[in-house]
Amino acid sequence: xxxxxxxxxxxxxxxxxxxxxxxxxxxxxxxxxxxxxxxxxxxxxxxxxxxxxxxxxxxxxxxxxxxxxxxxxxxxxxxxxxxxxxxxxxxxxxxxxxxxxxxxxxxxxxxxxxxxxxxxxxxxxxxxxxxxxxxxxxxxxxxxxxxxxxxxxxxxxxxxxxxxxxxxxxxxxxxxxxxxxxxxxxxxxxxxxxxxxxxxxxxxxxxxxxxxxxxxxxxxxxxxxxxxxxxxxxxxxxxxxxxxxxxxxxxxxxxxxxxxxxxxxxxxxxxxxxxxxxxxxxxxxxxxxxxxxxxxxxxxxxxxxxxxxxxxxxxxxxxxxxx
Amino acid sequence: xxxxxxxxxxxxxxxxxxxxxxxxxxxxxxxxxxxxxxxxxxxxxxxxxxxxxxxxxxxxxxxxxxxxxxxxxxxxxxxxxxxxxxxxxxxxxxxxxxxxxxxxxxxxxxxxxxxxxxxxxxxxxxxxxxxxxxxxxxxxxxxxxx
Amino acid sequence: xxxxxxxxxxxxxxxxxxxxxxxxxxxxxxxxxxxxxxxxxxxxxxxxxxxxxxxxxxxxxxxxxxxxxxxxxxxxxxxxxxxxxxxxxxxxxxxxxxxxxxxxxxxxxxxxxxxxxxxxxxxxxxxxxxxxxxxxxxxxxxxxxxxxxxxxxxxxxxxxxxxxxxxxxxxxxxxxxxxxxxxxxxxxxxxxxxxxxxxxxxxxxxxxxxxxxxxxxxxxxxxxxxxxxxxxxxxxxxxxxxxxxxxxxxxxxxxxxxxxxxxxxxxxxxxxxxxxxxxxxxxxxxxxxxxxxxxxxxxxxxxxxxxxxxxxxxxxxxxxxxxxxxxxxxxxxxxxxxxxxxxxxxxxxxxxxxxxxxxxxxxxxxxxxxxxxxxxxxxxxxxxxxxxxxxxxxxxxxxxxxxxxxxxxxxxxxxxxxxxxxxxxxxxxxxxxxxxxxxxxxxxxxxxxxxxxxxxxxxxxxxxxxxxxxxxxxxxxxxxxxxxxxxxxxxxxxxxxxxxx
Numbered sequence: 001x002x003x004x005x006x007x008x009x010x011x012x013x014x015x016x017x018x019x020x021x022x023x024x025x026x027x028x029x030x031x032x033x034x035x036x037x038x039x040x041x042x043x044x045x046x047x048x049x050x051x052x053x054x055x056x057x058x059x060x061x062x063x064x065x066x067x068x069x070x071x072x073x074x075x076x077x078x079x080x081x082x083x084x085x086x087x088x089x090x091x092x093x094x095x096x097x098x099x100x101x102x103x104x105x106x107x108x109x110x111x112x113x114x115x116x117x118x119x120x121x122x123x124x125x126x127x128x129x130x131x132x133x134x135x136x137x138x139x140x141x142x143x144x145x146x147x148x149x150x151x152x153x154x155x156x157x158x159x160x161x162x163x164x165x166x167x168x169x170x171x172x173x174x175x176x177x178x179x180x181x182x183x184x185x186x187x188x189x190x191x192x193x194x195x196x197x198x199x200x201x202x203x204x205x206x207x208x209x210x211x212x213x214x215x216x217x218x219x220x221x222x223x224x225x226x227x228x229x230x231x232x233x234x235x236x237x238x239x240x241x242x243x244x245x246x247x248x249x250x251x252x253x254x255x256x257x258x259x260x261x262x263x264x265x266x267x268x269x270x271x272x273x274x275x276x277x278x279x280x281x282x283x284x285x286x287x288x289x290x291x292x293x294x295x296x297x298x299x300x301x302x303x304x305x306x307x308x309x310x311x312x313x314x315x316x317x318x319x320x321x322x323x
Numbered sequence: 324x325x326x327x328x329x330x331x332x333x334x335x336x337x338x339x340x341x342x343x344x345x346x347x348x349x350x351x352x353x354x355x356x357x358x359x360x361x362x363x364x365x366x367x368x369x370x371x372x373x374x375x376x377x378x379x380x381x382x383x384x385x386x387x388x389x390x391x392x393x394x395x396x397x398x399x400x401x402x403x404x405x406x407x408x409x410x411x412x413x414x415x416x417x418x419x420x421x422x423x424x425x426x427x428x429x430x431x432x433x434x435x436x437x438x439x440x441x442x443x444x445x446x447x448x449x450x451x452x453x454x455x456x457x458x459x460x461x462x463x464x465x466x467x468x469x
Numbered sequence: 470x471x472x473x474x475x476x477x478x479x480x481x482x483x484x485x486x487x488x489x490x491x492x493x494x495x496x497x498x499x500x501x502x503x504x505x506x507x508x509x510x511x512x513x514x515x516x517x518x519x520x521x522x523x524x525x526x527x528x529x530x531x532x533x534x535x536x537x538x539x540x541x542x543x544x545x546x547x548x549x550x551x552x553x554x555x556x557x558x559x560x561x562x563x564x565x566x567x568x569x570x571x572x573x574x575x576x577x578x579x580x581x582x583x584x585x586x587x588x589x590x591x592x593x594x595x596x597x598x599x600x601x602x603x604x605x606x607x608x609x610x611x612x613x614x615x616x617x618x619x620x621x622x623x624x625x626x627x628x629x630x631x632x633x634x635x636x637x638x639x640x641x642x643x644x645x646x647x648x649x650x651x652x653x654x655x656x657x658x659x660x661x662x663x664x665x666x667x668x669x670x671x672x673x674x675x676x677x678x679x680x681x682x683x684x685x686x687x688x689x690x691x692x693x694x695x696x697x698x699x700x701x702x703x704x705x706x707x708x709x710x711x712x713x714x715x716x717x718x719x720x721x722x723x724x725x726x727x728x729x730x731x732x733x734x735x736x737x738x739x740x741x742x743x744x745x746x747x748x749x750x751x752x753x754x755x756x757x758x759x760x761x762x763x764x765x766x767x768x769x770x771x772x773x774x775x776x777x778x779x780x781x782x783x784x785x786x787x788x789x790x791x792x793x794x795x796x797x798x799x800x801x802x803x804x805x806x807x808x809x810x811x812x813x814x815x816x817x818x819x820x821x822x823x824x825x826x827x828x829x830x831x832x833x834x835x836x837x838x839x840x841x842x843x844x845x846x847x848x849x850x851x852x853x854x855x856x857x858x859x860x861x862x863x864x865x866x867x868x869x870x871x872x873x874x875x876x877x878x879x880x881x882x883x884x885x886x887x888x889x890x891x892x893x894x895x896x897x898x899x900x901x902x903x904x905x906x907x908x909x910x911x912x913x914x915x916x917x918x919x920x921x922x923x924x925x926x927x928x929x930x931x932x933x934x935x936x937x938x939x940x941x942x943x944x945x946x947x948x949x950x951x952x953x954x955x956x957x958x959x960x961x962x963x964x965x966x967x968x969x970x
Contacts, residue, residue, distance in 0.1 A: 062518075064515065075669060160660055194611060213814070285811060338645075355658055366648045382901060403888050423867070426690070
């Protein structure tokens with residue numbers, strides 16, 4: 001039993017080091033992916049600010065539940081935690097895209113309640129600084145003339161959100177042969193931009209936050225941002241709309257909660273989220289991470305999500321991602 | 324000889340089943356030149372060739388244990404499986420104590436020591452996981468905590 | 470001189486009594502997390518992020534804690550590899566090959582000290598490399614497109630020919646099994662599930678930790694039951710623990726070579742620590758004269774992968790800091806931590822936030838020195854593990870494995886999968902099918918397939934694109950000349966093998 005007592009000692013020592021914490025968390029935020037991605041960031045940042053500004057009395061525990069592109073967490077919430085009022089789950093445009101494309105094994109958006117979004121990452125089309133393409137139309141014209149001359153790199157698989165943005169833009173420009181467009185899905189936006197700067201692919205489709213550092217270093221040129229107006233702080237980047245390509249597409253960062261919780265609890269969470277949106281900490285975090293303000297909380301947001309899902313569903317059917 | 328022939332035949336069977344499974348992979352509307360099925364086909368093919376090679380050029384048989392030992396390995400498997408199935412409803416502490424004790428008994432058949440090891444390991448590891456590393460294991464599960 | 474000024478600024482930020490205390494605590498915790506099967510560096514760092522917040526640590530303190538846990542786990546992974554033949558995490562996989570035979574010969578202490586020193590050499594030199602070369606090396610990542618990555622993975626798989634002991638067909642089969650398992654899950658190119666049979670748990674594929682723990686830890690329990698403890702290192706009479714100066718000196722060149730290979734693998738975002746340690750080991754075996762002693766307790770076979778994987782861990786920080794591209798699970802978690810601290814890595818991080826970068830570099834140097842000082846004396850404690858009676862140790866290993874995997878994934882499915890892997894691991898070991906290529910197949914299979922498919926999209930299916938750059942051609946030549954050809958020319962090139970005892 002010598003070994004055992006030593007293990008016990010070790011545990012004691014470790015516990016001593018960590019005495020300040022304990023598993024006494026009450027509320028939980030599920031990030032439906034491994035640590036390091038956007039959903040993980042949403043949970044950690046919002047959870048941290050909720051505690052810092054005092055709307056949550058205890059730190060919010062973040063659980064990573066990767067699986068099925070968020071589908072595992074979604075089914076976990078629907079099937080096992082439907083009445084858990086102490087649970088929030090990170091979501092983004094990718095969640096809506098997958099729900100619209102029926103990628104969550106038959107589960108639908110009305111099986112949870114969307115709580116709100118408090119920031120958005122504007123969609124962008126980026127080329128390397130030494131690229132011959134100077135404007136969005138240069139690039140789209142090149143694809144129209146010879147689809148094999150341009151390969152797009154993006155952080156999502158074919159048919160995913162990043163890919164759809166390219167197809168939508170091309171569709172607005174009058175090019176509808178979606179299968180001819182060359183697209184490779186790599187492991188995240190950072191990878192996509194590295195491949196583009198390296199000249200392996202000609203353009204990158206992704207989110208503003210993924211390119212901020214490279215833009216400041218002069219390695220890339222942003223051909224267009226998919227917002228209604230130019231993004232504050234990036235005033236020299238033209239929108240797609242002003243170049244005649246009518247497309248608005250942002251990757252919002254938000255949360256959903258289980259469907260079965262009471263209206264009181266729903267309001268408690270939406271008030272907390274609204275408080276985060278209004279806080280200085282969040283403003284600071286948005287600037288540091290290239291997010292644009294985008295606050296829609298409560299029923300207003302639920303309507304917005306329903307609209308987005310309908311739109312993506314229509315588009316996906318149009319281009320054949322779903323039947 | 325026999326073992327490797329069985330291994331070879333088993334491999335071929337599974338490889339063919341794998342290839343058959345791969346033919347069922349959906350091809351999306353946007354297919355790349357290589358496609359979703361090519362790699363699974365290649366992998367299945369390589370495995371089948373290896374299987375055939377092993378079946379035709381078998382190594383010497385390893386020394387397999389006697390049936391009593393197989394029985395004990397089988398029991399260990401069952402203990403582990405039961406543990407995985409009871410972990411969620413009953414929490415960590417009790418299933419872990421029982422499973423460790425059973426496994427300990429299979430390794431060294433002394434009941435009192437086995438029980439002591441089971442209880443000690445269950446409590447000690449629970450403490451390390453929960454308080455030391457901050458991993459959240461449920462101690463008793465849903466049947467006890469209500 | 471600017472370098473020294475920067476570095477001293479870094480130490481001024483990172484070396485205070487409170488950060489030193491954090492570094493010690495982090496190294497200790499990391500070592501334990503790393504040595505537990507089923508918990509690796511990425512879990513370690515992820516587990517501790519909430520802790521950093523609830524302790525209210527500032528940016529520097531949080532970074533010191535995280536890096537010390539990161540490296541602590543990298544050091545810790547080797548312990549169970551050497552003592553029990555169970556890799557604590559995936560980069561420590563290769564250390565089992567020669568570390569465990571050394572332990573069986575009673576030289577567990579030597580193997581642990583040697584690998585500790587090798588870890589230090591790898592990690593320390595990688596940090597120096599990061600310090601001097603990061604901005605330049607960042608550009609290397611731009612040079613690697615899909616074709617280059619494909620050639621790199623191909624090189625890794627070709628080296629398997631050199632790994633196989635007796636039966637090449639069985640090694641190839643093992644690699645095919647690993648690749649076959651890797652194909653399960655969402656197809657990265659099309660987003661459509663493959664071979665999942667509608668099972669949502671398989672959508673993201675089979676977690677390699679589940680496979681490692683199953684194939685190594687669970688099967689070890691069956692092996693032990695079968696052999697009644699013969700032919701394991703448990704209970705082996707240990708030599709007196711001394712510092713094996715001769716082995717350290719003799720394997721020092723191997724450490725340096727492996728550091729270079731590992732660091733380079735780390736710098737490439739698509740490669741990472743596992744590939745670093747793997748290529749380091751195979752490279753060392755390829756240049757060695759006494760090839761046959763590898764796999765039987767050759768000290769260089771312990772030093773090479775440990776120097777390689779720790780150097781890769783340092784190298785992986787290059788693309789993470791300069792490009793914001795995480796090259797491994799662990800750097801992905803570190804990146805998340807930086808973002809939550811409102812530090813955005815990218816090409817300008819070195820210029821805009823020198824205090825963060827140099828603080829981090831100082832933190833890395835500090836945690837490595839702490840780990841070296843901590844690890845060598847702790848060897849005496851670690852080897853006692855082998856004198857624990859097996860009827861406590863083996864159920865303990867099982868509980869740690871199951872508890873670790875379960876508490877992270879919360880999925881009973883993974884546990885059942887682990888038992889299945891355990892059963893097959895036992896059968897494979899009996900039938901002399903090596904298990905290391907299976908893990909490699911799972912780890913690298915998707916990357917290899919993805920890079921080939923991406924390359925073919927870019928080139929419209931033109932295969933010559935795979936040889937379109939100097940880097941590609943060099944890697945292909947290395948793969949064929951270095952590893953494939955020798956397998957076929959073995960009988961011509963080498964004198965007949967001495968009779969095995």
